[in-house]
Amino acid sequence: MDKVSAFGKSIGSSFTPFATRTTQYVKEQLGQAEDRTQLPPDYIELEKRVDALKQVHQKMLQVTTQYSNESYDYTNIRENITDLGRSVSEKIQLLSTATSAAEAQAALTAPPVAKPQPKTFAHAVARASLASSQLLQQQHSGAGEDPLATALEKYALASEQVGEARLTQDAQIQARFLAGWNTTLNTNLMFSTRARRSVENSRLLLDAAKTRAKGGMFKLPGKADQQHHEEAETSEDAKVEIEQAEDEFVGQTEEAVGVMKNVLDTPEPLRNLADLIAAQLEFHKKAYEILSELAPVVDNLQVDQEASYRKSREGTS
Template sequence: MDSFSKFTQNVSTNWSPFAEKVGKSFTQYKQLASEKLTSNAEVTELPTDYVALEQRYEAVRQATMSLVRLSRSYTAAPTQFDVQALQQQFTSLTAKIGARRDAETVSAAQKREEESVPNTLQHALARASLDVSERIGLEEPLGAALFKFGSIEEKVGNEKLQQDRSIHAKFIDPMAASLDSGFALAQNARKEVAAARLSLDAAKAAFKGAKSGHADAARRNVETAEDHFVTVVEEAMGLMRAVVESPAPLRYLSDLVAAQLAFHKEAAALLADLAPEIEEIQVTQEALYRHENK
């Protein structure tokens, strides 16, 4: 019997907070339904400062999510479709200029390419160019040019990988972490404000319709709900302000720009060295072509 009494006491102790939580949620749900279905329902307005801050916060939150998503796409490896399309284009090129190739060799090369997807599109260009240059022959102008081009593109691809690693470490990862920390706390606080507002308006409605014997208790419920509402609004504003005024995103953005700048500087330098070499081969070949076709 004593064991049963202890069991019922434990159930009662554990059930009370749960029942209270369910009851509060149900009250808020009823209030929300009343506001949706009743055109003249009284709704407590949020402070003007809170509304303005919430708009600023939401703009920052949406911008952060978009930048993280787009940056991940920017640093992502090329899709299989991109690589296959590139391979098909180069295969078409070699089919026109390399009639002396052996068909089985081409098939094997294509299979090797499909099994090893390049890390970047620059690497894809490099591998395809180098493969084609070998089949054409380095003694041919186009073969020599493609070999030079492929060698440089491989270096550009390596610089792209370095850029992507830097962007992930200094921009994407910390920005994504902020969505799971400061933004998450602010989001929960906003939900608490919405719930507190519904509880306050439900308490006001109950007080308005309370009978004389229950008026004092209903009034105390309103006062308690008002105090809680003010508290959660202040807490939410503090958390949203911390997000909006944080200098961290500017530091991350600066690192993103620095990573892109370093990549483009290196890529530009590599391509600047390559361009006159390709142009020289092109001019020489054009002169020979015109001479032989007079």
């Protein structure tokens, strides 16, 4: 009989922490738990802010990870490996030494020395412009060069430079923004999630201890005095268990507060965003400089062609 009494006394403590938490969680979900320890309002506010920060990182990374995809601004399945041969500047150098149409065509389709041309929109424009320039040059029979062919060749070189600037921008964004925001999402925010989970686990254990304390002893008939003594011991044990669980809950809560504040206060995400903007600014500035240098050259070609056109029309009138 003593063994049965001992079993009744220790039945609550025989559960593993996992089983205890699970049982308490199920009771709460089924609405069978009488009380639930409430978290401090400041703690709940921190949780909301951390959740918002996590969503921000997920939303931004969902879009900006495209900077890791070289062809994010251009998808043309009709281009083949021949189109993606040497760079425009390399092709122009080869074309400058070509002495026949066959050699010119060979220069346009020359295989890459190291790797194929990048699949960006600017590089694609460069390839199309150079190929178009050569088509006009091959059919040009007049004196000098075809002005449109000349302009297209210059535009091809400029477009390639813009494409290279875009690749530089992408590399900077990958290193200075994507890497940082992924670290925050997968490391810092993950630490806060673990800390919050520890708080929830300690709360479940605390409420389970309170529930067991309210539940009373397993009673045996004819043993009132003995059971009264055992109930007193159990009540004292339950009090100690609750105090220990409360200390653990408070300690875990304080630790989680520190972790969440650290995640929210770190300047790293804003610094990474500033780096993203700086990389974009540098790219657009570089593109502006390249096109600003090209524009007056093409304008002059256009003005000269118009003057030549008007002169030829006057001669026939």
